[in-house]
Amino acid sequence: MATKSSSETGVASHHVPQNTPKPRESKSSKASKIKKNVFISHSTESDYLERKFVTEFVSTLKTEYNLENDLWFDIHEKCLFTSSWMSLRLENAEKCKCAVVVLSNAYMDNRQCVNELKTILERSRQNPKGIKVYVVLYEAAELSSAINEQISGKVDLSTYDSDNISEKIFIATGTLGPQIEKRFAKNPTSDKGIGTSDAPPDEGAENNSEYKKKALLHWEVNDVQNWLRSKGVSDFFTDAFLERKIDGFLLASLGEKELTDYLLIDKRHISKKIPELVQERLKQDLNREEAWHCRLSNTKEKPSTIYIIFDPKDIAIAFNVQKYFTAKGFNVTYHQKLGASREEFLIANGPIMAQCSNFLVIVSQSGAGSPFVYNEVVFVEWMERNLCTILVREEGIESKMRPGLKAILQDKPAATLNMSSFGQDMEVVEYLVTPANPIPSNVVLQQEYVYMLTENIRFLVDFLESSSFGDLDANSAIPSVFISYHWDIQVQAYKLSELLQYYGIPSWADFSSAATPQRSQPSSSKGSSSSHASKPFEPAKLDNLQNQIIRNIRKCTVVLCCFSEEYSHSSNCHKDLYTAMTVGKPIIPVLLTNTKFPPEAPAEVRTLMQKYTERVLDLSTGRLLQQNLPKLVQTIHRVNNL
Structure with missing residues (x-):
């Protein structure tokens, strides 16, 4: 199903009933x-x-x-x-x-x-x-x-x-x-709970084919036994599954090694064949009616498409947002049917959502607690698509926002919206949707919303940043460095990070191919942030790239700006510089290649660079590296002790 433009969706004629029905629970979810x-x-x-x-x-x-x-x-x-x-x-x-x-x-x-x-x-x-x-x-x-x-x-x-x-x-x-x-605990009853799988197979269950009606992940222990027998696996081996109470959830995680090491199946043709049969069954399950959302996960996103998530009461705001982006050449759409249940709502709108590359969430007093907004945001988060929040300037939104919705949106790009300054505010939203475009003059100020929203849940972010799952301790006395660079000097930036690591200083930067940083083409993110062998500040896979950049700049001790000709013309690199200045982080300019400083750049960027002319450290040659690297390390430690 193709996404629909404003003329196709009939937005202008869309009206909100006086009593908009909330999505009811489907029969399958009532249990x-x-x-x-x-x-x-x-x-x-x-x-x-x-x-x-x-x-x-x-x-x-x-x-x-x-x-x-x-x-x-x-x-x-x-x-x-x-x-x-x-x-x-x-x-x-x-x-x-x-x-x-x-x-x-x-x-x-x-x-x-x-x-x-x-x-x-x-x-x-x-x-x-x-x-x-x-x-x-x-x-x-x-x-x-x-x-x-x-x-x-x-x-x-x-x-x-x-x-x-x-x-x-x-x-x-x-x-x-x-x-x-x-x-x-409540008083125990004689009724068995849903999904209890401790009981052995019933007598005569060998001919039971109930498992065929279920998805593999929902199989009980009995279903696994019956499936194994249907595949000709002897009782000698099926007993190993029974003794360990292997249900569908466990079965899906068993590979050849697990079958050999933990179920002690020493016949290689059995330990090799069963995982193959499991994968075949899982692929078959994708064709089940209830697996429609899994099939959508492979849908190709269409470029320049925007899906607006909003409560039906906010249709007027959504219409204005749609009108703005349509004029900018985007294909904009939103939910086409509310449905009578959560399932109906998602089934009706999921295929459209799967084709869109960007999602704007309108959070107002109505949207903060809206089941429509909530269900669509959760679905988009599951698809791992780009989410951007438009916070309508109304009193009491924070207190009305559901904890789950806040958890998802708290670190996503966001901008506030006031209808009296609609055009100006929408420029910020447009920048968040297309960050490669030039930076509007007011975007740094608008970014304060991100900090405001996360302020009330700061300790949650601190937890994710300070846990030891490959992250830096937030309370560590060791200085931490954010390396901002352009992809054309990735090799040099990577070597710098290794040298800092040698001195015991952790760093964070965009090294998508950290093991062999020798790309001849730019990465999907020209500039900053991704994972790095010296341990990132943020847990992997939690956020999109830009969210990690913002939080890591806030968290670091100092920002190293590796200036180059390309850096001076990169909007992503400029954003690193602006963000560091906005949150008050010390900036140390370094040169990793033979570059005139300050390099040619847009006037406002060049003005910023000129402030650091006296502090720039040149590491562009072996001699200069040997001479100035100790100065860089001393400067980082001195800044950390301020």
């Missing part, structure tokens, strides 16, 4: 509606051992600590393969009375999980009595003092043998189980 107090926040993209730990940990809490009917675990709720899965998890994070967070590298690399964590901790900060937070450190991490103040219990499993799942389960349940049971 998963939030009625349970305890929420398990975990990664669904982890390896077999971590999945095994989580599933056994949850099953033990249910059976031994009377939490059978009061614990929400997406695997047992059978919602993992639905388009509402993302929203359901985040809603549980918003409304649960108790959250158990299983922290690991896989968790921190998952945007869905990080948003849940932000939501949970934001709720705990606002109302400590409203939610209890328990943390399981599956892998090593140092929690900041602010985070430790928010949690009710913690268990560190990082020092235990990674293969000894039974020991980890014993420690975790023994430590946290009694605390959770005392506060939240």
